[in-house]
Each structure stands twice: as structure tokens, then as C-alpha cells.
Amino acid sequence: MSHKVFIDGEAGTTGLQIRERLEKRPEIELIRLSDDRRKDTEARREALNAADAVILCLPDEAAKEAVALIENPDVAVIDASTAHRVAEGWAYGFPEMTEDQRDLIRAAKRISNPGCHATGFIALTRPLVELGVLPPFFPMVATSLTGYSGGGKAMIAEFESGQGRERIYATGLTHKHLPEMQLYAGLETAPIFSPTVANFAQGLIVEVPLHLWALPDAPDLPTIYNILSAHYAGEPFVRVASPEETAAATSINGDSLRDTNQLLIHVFGQEDGDTANLVAVFDNLGKGASGAAVQNLNLVLGLEETAGLL
Ligand SMILES: NC(=O)C1=CN([C@@H]2O[C@H](COP(=O)(O)OP(=O)(O)OC[C@H]3O[C@@H](n4cnc5c(N)ncnc54)[C@H](OP(=O)(O)O)[C@@H]3O)[C@@H](O)[C@H]2O)C=CC1
Numbered sequence: 289m290s291h292k293v294f295i296d297g298e299a300g301t302t303g304l305q306i307r308e309r310l311e312k313r314p315e316i317e318l319i320r321l322s323d324d325r326r327k328d329t330e331a332r333r334e335a336l337n338a339a340d341a342v343i344l345c346l347p348d349e350a351a352k353e354a355v356a357l358i359e360n361p362d363v364a365v366i367d368a369s370t371a372h373r374v375a376e377g378w379a380y381g382f383p384e385m386t387e388d389q390r391d392l393i394r395a396a397k398r399i400s401n402p403g404c405h406a407t408g409f410i411a412l413t414r415p416l417v418e419l420g421v422l423p424p425f426f427p428m429v430a431t432s433l434t435g436y437s438g439g440g441k442a443m444i445a446e447f448e449s450g451q452g453r454e455r456i457y458a459t460g461l462t463h464k465h466l467p468e469m470q471l472y473a474g475l476e477t478a479p480i481f482s483p484t485v486a487n488f489a490q491g492l493i494v495e496v497p498l499h500l501w502a503l504p505d506a507p508d509l510p511t512i513y514n515i516l517s518a519h520y521a522g523e524p525f526v527r528v529a530s531p532e533e534t535a536a537a538t539s540i541n542g543d544s545l546r547d548t549n550q551l552l553i554h555v556f557g558q559e560d561g562d563t564a565n566l567v568a569v570f571d572n573l574g575k576g577a578s579g580a581a582v583q584n585l586n587l588v589l590g591l592e593e594t595a596g597l598l
């Protein structure tokens with residue numbers, strides 16, 4: 289049986305990578321609009337209502353408009369934008385987050401694809417909050433190093449023209465991923481979050497440093513490792529590096545998982561030390577966007593979760 293899928297925003301950075309992952313799959317029939325019709329409201333309305341699933345790879349306002357154009361109750365929507373990440377009635381598209389999240393996604397008609405930075409932060413913290421090792425009131429700090437494709441077509445053009453400069457941004461401490469980071473990590477306050485965009489195309493490293501001594505029960509490093517490693521055991525796309533692998537990783541390149549849907553976690557620190565640095569490495573356009581969207585699509589269409597993904 290073939291499944292009709294429409295990617296609204298197919299010509300953009302995220303959309304293009306989703307198309308590349310889907311067009312090789314015989315069980316998926318892509319509904320496509322010609323270049324002169326891809327922003328035409330009536331053409332989009334028709335495509336949005338004719339699909340079994342649609343993936344929105346649009347700016348927030350256009351994503352909201354697309355959802356409003358859908359009248360067919362059978363259409364499943366996966367929104368890659370920030371528009372619905374903490375909205376009522378939308379399932380958060382991070383299947384590995386908790387035990388029941390995968391089933392929530394399978395049953396949902398409205399799925400929000402997580403933000404790239406948020407994916408790393410939540411992956412590192414939610415299992416610890418869930419088990420009470422990280423209390424919800426704990427003041428958190430996170431940084432991120434992202435490839436420039438995270439800024440879409442405009443930022444790609446800036447860096448590829450040679451004009452792009454590495455920089456910290458979101459300096460007002462109001463990054464658009466803060467609400468989803470707080471909500472889905474299970475925290476009472478948002479983290480202080482400082483991202484850096486660097487001169488490589490695709491990849492992301494999120495870091496969450498922790499003073500273990502300041503946590504209520506002062507857990508040691510092996511406790512943190514064991515919780516994360518048990519939480520992600522058996523996951524096809526999220527892996528916690530063994531202590532030996534982490535000890536050997538004296539530096540990490542931002543683009544080391546480029547073109548995959550993998551997310552690799554390191555728990556850095558000394559076994560008997562009282563500080564830790566939790567690190568998540570992945571592709572901002574893989575597990576941080578397009579790969580994650582395809583994983584969610586597979587779930588919502590009842591297909592093999594790993595189909596078409598590395
Ligand atoms: N890049 C990334 O790493 C990530 C991006 N996202 C999110 O995914 C969404 C898309 O981002 P990204 O792919 O980077 O952005 P791009 O700017 O690369 O692509 C956006 C696409 O949407 C098209 N578009 C804009 N308005 C409309 C409209 N009204 N109707 C139809 N098409 C429209 C644009 O057309 P045109 O080509 O004419 O400009 C463009 O092709 C955003 O919400 C972004 O926040 C999420 C996670 C990661």
C-alpha cells in the first residue's frame with residue numbers, strides 16, 4: 289500500500305532533505321507542486337487535504353496557515369517549525385523521550401517536530417529529571433555549537449558566500465526553543481541557553497555542564513551515566529557512549545554525525561569527580577530536523593520506524 293505524503297516547503301533546507309530521504313521509498317508517494325505553484329494557497333490547500341500525511345517545513349506563520357487549510361480529519365501533520373511545539377493537542381515528536389511518547393506519536397494527527405537545540409537538551413536532561421536525580425527547580429545552563437544550515441537558506445547563503453562569521457547569538461537569552469526545552473525536560477524554569485553558529489554546514493553539539501555536588505543527593509558520574517544509558521538502551525537512533533569511548537573522545541567535531549539520524553551522548557567527567565559535562569552530538573538536519581521528521585512520519589503511518597534512515 290502506498291502512502292501519500294506532501295512536504296509543504298519542499299524547496300527549503302529541511303524540506304529538501306526530507307524529500308531526499310523519501311523519494312527512494314516505493315511505499316511513499318510524494319505529492320509535489322511545481323515551482324510556480326508551491327506558494328499558491330489553493331494548490332497547497334488541495335495538496336494538504338489529499339495527503340495521508342503532510343510535513344510542514346515552513347516559517348512559523350506559514351505553518352500555522354497550512355494547518356488552517358486542512359479540513360480532512362484523516363490527514364496527519366508533522367510540523368518542523370516552532371509554531372506548535374508547546375501547543376495544546378500536539379504530540380511532541382521525540383519518540384525516545386519517555387516510555388509512552390512513541391505510542392502518543394503513533395496515535396496522533398498533530399505532531400510537532402522538536403527544535404534542533406531542544407532535541408539535545410531534552411535528550412540529556414529528561415531521563416534525569418524523570419528519575420528525580422535532577423530536580424525540576426534546578427537552575428540549568430546549556431550551550432550549543434551549530435552548523436550554519438540551522439539558519440535555513442538565508443544563513444547558508446551568508447556562509448557560503450564567504451561573508452558568514454562564527455558568532456554567539458540569542459544573546460538576549462530568549463531563544464525560541466526555551467519553552468519546549470523547559471516543558472519537555474520537565475523543568476520549572478527555562479535554562480540559560482547560549483548557542484554559537486560555526487563555519488561548518490551540518491551538525492550540532494549541545495552541552496549541559498553540571499555541578500554534581502549541587503544536586504540534592506550529589507550523584508556521582510557513574511550514576512548519571514547509568515541512568516542515561518539504561519534509558520536509551522535498545523534505541524536505534526540514540527546511543528550513550530561507553531566510559532571507554534568517552535575517555536578516548538578528547539575532542540569532538542560538530543559534524544561527526546552528518547547525514548545520519550543518530551544522536552550520540554557522552555557523559556564527560558572523572559569517575560570520582562563532582563562535576564560532569566553532558567554532551568549530545570547529532571546532525572541538526574538529521575535527528576535535529578529532517579531525520580526526526582521522517583522517523584515521526586514512519587511512526588504515524590505505521591511503517592518500520594527506521595525505514596529510510598541511517
Ligand atoms: N534548518 C534547520 O536545521 C532546521 C529548521 N527547522 C524549521 O523548519 C522550518 C523550515 O526551515 P528551513 O528549511 O531551515 O528554512 P528555509 O528558509 O531553508 O526554507 C523554508 C521554505 O519555505 C518556503 N516558504 C516560505 N513561505 C512559504 C509559504 N507561504 N508557502 C509555501 N512555502 C513557503 C520557502 O520558500 P522560498 O524558497 O521561496 O524562500 C523555503 O523554500 C522552519 O520553521 C525552521 O524553523 C527545524 C529544525 C532545524
Ligand SMILES: CC(=O)N[C@@H](CCC(=O)OP(=O)(O)O)C(=O)O
Pocket residue numbers: 368369370402403404405434435436437438439443464465483485576577
Ligand atoms: C543556526 C540557527 O540559527 N539555528 C536556529 C535553529 C534551527 C532550529 O532547529 O530551530 P527551529 O526548528 O525552531 O527553527 C536557531 O538557533 O534559531
